[in-house]
Amino acid sequence: MTDAPSGSSPDRSGELPNDQPTEKQRFWDPVAGFGVTLRTMFKKVVTEQYPFEKQPTAPRFHGRHQLNRWPDGLEKCIGCELCAWACPADAIYVEGASNVDALPNGEGDGSGRYSPGERYGRVYQINYLRCILCGLCIEACPTRALTMTNEYELADDNRADLIYEKSDLLAPLLPGMEQPPHPMLLGSDEGDYYRGTFAAPPSPSTSTAPATTVDDDATLREAGR
Numbered sequence: 208m209t210d211a212p213s214g215s216s217p218d219r220s221g222e223l224p225n226d227q228p229t230e231k232q233r234f235w236d237p238v239a240g241f242g243v244t245l246r247t248m249f250k251k252v253v254t255e256q257y258p259f260e261k262q263p264t265a266p267r268f269h270g271r272h273q274l275n276r277w278p279d280g281l282e283k284c285i286g287c288e289l290c291a292w293a294c295p296a297d298a299i300y301v302e303g304a305s306n307v308d309a310l311p312n313g314e315g316d317g318s319g320r321y322s323p324g325e326r327y328g329r330v331y332q333i334n335y336l337r338c339i340l341c342g343l344c345i346e347a348c349p350t351r352a353l354t355m356t357n358e359y360e361l362a363d364d365n366r367a368d369l370i371y372e373k374s375d376l377l378a379p380l381l382p383g384m385e386q387p388p389h390p391m392l393l394g395s396d397e398g399d400y401y402r403g404t405f406a407a408p409p410s411p412s413t414s415t416a417p418a419t420t421v422d423d424d425a426t427l428r429e430a431g432r
């Protein structure tokens with residue numbers, strides 16, 4: 208019995224298979240391959256030129272968090288820690304503290320008022336090395352202090368910068384807002400804030416306009432939340 212040529216073996220009948228390509232394989236298979244290329248050349252390009260051209264996200268995309276403010280600039284966070292307890296990744300750290308109004312006789316420790324009511328979030332951190340952007344924390348927040356923006360560029364080259372502090376998360380001051388600490392400017396107590404039964408603070412450009420009841424959602428939209 209003679210040895211079979213290298214790379215082929217006899218079938219059951221003992222005959223060697225024909226290794227030569229057929230006519231179809233020689234002529235039509237390459238044409239079919241280039242056909243895919245030609246068809247694709249005239250289709251719309253789907254490659255995104257990120258980061259030079261950024262595509263808008265879906266409106267309710269879960270991105271970086273934001274700590275919101277009332278229209279007078281006071282913070283909505285009351286330091287209750289419900290967001291931290293709701294977080295499945297243990298990514299949030301909160302330390303609450305008491306608001307201390309400045310008293311007319313000068314008493315008090317001078318720390319001032321940062322939010323309506325008794326407490327505010329003195330320390331607030333979110334660790335984006337842990338956060339999975341699930342949104343459970345914003346569902347747990349009783350004052351809508353915590354919401355999520357559409358910002359998704361959360362990469363960095365070191366671990367420390369991915370732990371966002373309160374100063375990184377606080378919403379910017381819009382026209383008509385004052386930097387806390389300061390007294391409650393929109394009502395006599397926190398109930399006025401939470402019920403929304405207050406008038407919008409006059410802004411420099413609209414000081415002659417009649418006061419209107421503040422729509423909480425409109426305020427959030429204005430702040431880009």
Ligand code: SF4
Nearest residue numbers: 294338339341342344
């Ligand atoms: S989005 Fe989810 S993982 Fe991130 S801080 Fe909130 S609850 Fe935690």
Ligand code: SF4
Nearest residue numbers: 284285287288290348
């Ligand atoms: S963000 Fe909301 S849930 Fe979290 S501590 Fe502040 S008020 Fe409480």
